[in-house]
Amino acid sequence: MTGGDARLRGRRVTVRVPASSANLGPGFDTLGLALAYYDELEVAVRDEPGATVEVHGVGAGEVPTDASNLIVRSIAHLFADRGIELPGLDLVARNVIPHGSGMGSSAAAIVGGLMAARGLLDGIVDIDGDELLRLATELEGHPDNVAPALFGGLTIAWTTPEGPRHKRLTVHRGVSLLVAAPDSVTVSTALARSLQPESVPHEDAIFNVSRSALLIAALIQSPELLFAATEDKLHQTYRASAMPATSALIEQLRAEGFAAVVSGAGPSVLVLCSDPAQRVEAAAVIERQSTTPWTVHMLAVDFKGATVVAHPAEVVA
Structure with missing residues (x-):
C-alpha cells in the first residue's frame, strides 16, 4: 500500500x-x-x-x-x-x-x-x-x-x-418501545436547539429534575410510572412550533394515557409502554389519526x- x-x-x-x-x-x-x-x-x-x-x-x-x-x-x-x-x-x-x-x-x-x-x-x-x-x-x-x-x-x-x-x-423487561416517524418530514437538531431559551423558570428546572429521577426508576424498575415520569417543561414545548404534527400526536397520545415524548430533536415520537399490549393500543391511536402519515416501528431496547x-x-x- x-x-x-x-x-x-x-x-x-x-x-x-x-x-x-x-x-x-x-x-x-x-x-x-x-x-x-x-x-x-x-x-x-x-x-x-x-x-x-x-x-x-x-x-x-x-x-x-x-x-x-x-x-x-x-x-x-x-x-x-x-x-x-x-x-x-x-x-x-x-x-x-x-x-x-x-x-x-x-x-x-x-x-x-x-x-x-x-x-x-x-x-x-x-x-x-x-x-x-x-x-x-x-x-x-x-x-x-x-x-x-x-x-x-x-x-x-x-x-x-x-x-x-x-x-x-438495564431496562426493565416489561418496557416496550414504539417509534412513530412522520413520512417526508425532518427537523435539524440545530433548528430545534435554536428554539430553546437561554434560561428557564426555577420551578420548571425543579420539575424536570424530579421527573428525570423518576424516569430512571420507571425504566429500570417500575414501568407503571412511565406516564408521570415522561412529563417535561424544559424543551418540548419550546420546540413545538417547528413540528406541529409531532406536538399534536404527542398531545393526543398523552390524553389517552400513553407515555409519548419527542424522540431526540424530533420529529419522531417515542412511546414508552409498560407492556406489549399497551404498545399495540398506542399504534391503533396513531393509525386512527389521518392528518399526517406516520411509519410505526415497534422496537425492542x-x-x-x-x-x-x-x-x-x-x-x-
Missing part, C-alpha cells in the same frame, strides 16, 4: 450500530435509549489513497460518497487522534435509520466510523470505551445519542472537565450497543 502503516494492509471490518432516542421527555441532553434498529457498515483498507463510499437504503444518492462523508470523517478523527496516517478506504453503508428524524442517524454514523477505526487498528493501538465516547462527543457535540449507540441499553451521560462520562443501565467484527486480511501478493 502507498504510505500508511503496512499492518493495515488488507484489513476489513463490519460494524453494526443501533438507532437511539435521546431526552426521553425530561432527560434533556442526558438520557438516551438504544433501539434495536440498525445501520450496518463494511470498511476495507485499500492500497490507493482516498475514500469511496457506497450507500444503500436511507441516504443513497443524498449523502457524500467521498472523504467528506461523516463516517469517513469519524474514522479519520480517531486515526488523527492516535497520530496514525489514514489509509485508503472502501466503505459500504447499509442504512435504515431515517435521517433528520430524531432516531440518532448522525450518532450512528459517527459511532459506526469510530468502531470501524477501532476494528481496523486492533492489535496496533488500544482504544477503550471512554476514549470512544470522548471522540464521538467531539464530533457530535453532546453525548446523549452517542452513548447509547456505543454502549446499548439506557444511558445517563454527563460532561466533566476531563471529558464526557456515562452510566449504562438494544442491549449490546455498537459491535465490530474483523475479517481475515485479504492481501494480494
Whole structure:
C-alpha cells in the first residue's frame, strides 16, 4: 500500500450500530435509549489513497460518497487522534435509520466510523470505551445519542472537565418501545436547539429534575410510572412550533394515557409502554389519526450497543 502503516494492509471490518432516542421527555441532553434498529457498515483498507463510499437504503444518492462523508470523517478523527496516517478506504453503508428524524442517524454514523477505526487498528493501538465516547462527543457535540449507540441499553451521560462520562443501565423487561416517524418530514437538531431559551423558570428546572429521577426508576424498575415520569417543561414545548404534527400526536397520545415524548430533536415520537399490549393500543391511536402519515416501528431496547467484527486480511501478493 502507498504510505500508511503496512499492518493495515488488507484489513476489513463490519460494524453494526443501533438507532437511539435521546431526552426521553425530561432527560434533556442526558438520557438516551438504544433501539434495536440498525445501520450496518463494511470498511476495507485499500492500497490507493482516498475514500469511496457506497450507500444503500436511507441516504443513497443524498449523502457524500467521498472523504467528506461523516463516517469517513469519524474514522479519520480517531486515526488523527492516535497520530496514525489514514489509509485508503472502501466503505459500504447499509442504512435504515431515517435521517433528520430524531432516531440518532448522525450518532450512528459517527459511532459506526469510530468502531470501524477501532476494528481496523486492533492489535496496533488500544482504544477503550471512554476514549470512544470522548471522540464521538467531539464530533457530535453532546453525548446523549452517542452513548447509547456505543454502549446499548439506557444511558445517563454527563460532561466533566476531563471529558464526557456515562452510566449504562438495564431496562426493565416489561418496557416496550414504539417509534412513530412522520413520512417526508425532518427537523435539524440545530433548528430545534435554536428554539430553546437561554434560561428557564426555577420551578420548571425543579420539575424536570424530579421527573428525570423518576424516569430512571420507571425504566429500570417500575414501568407503571412511565406516564408521570415522561412529563417535561424544559424543551418540548419550546420546540413545538417547528413540528406541529409531532406536538399534536404527542398531545393526543398523552390524553389517552400513553407515555409519548419527542424522540431526540424530533420529529419522531417515542412511546414508552409498560407492556406489549399497551404498545399495540398506542399504534391503533396513531393509525386512527389521518392528518399526517406516520411509519410505526415497534422496537425492542438494544442491549449490546455498537459491535465490530474483523475479517481475515485479504492481501494480494
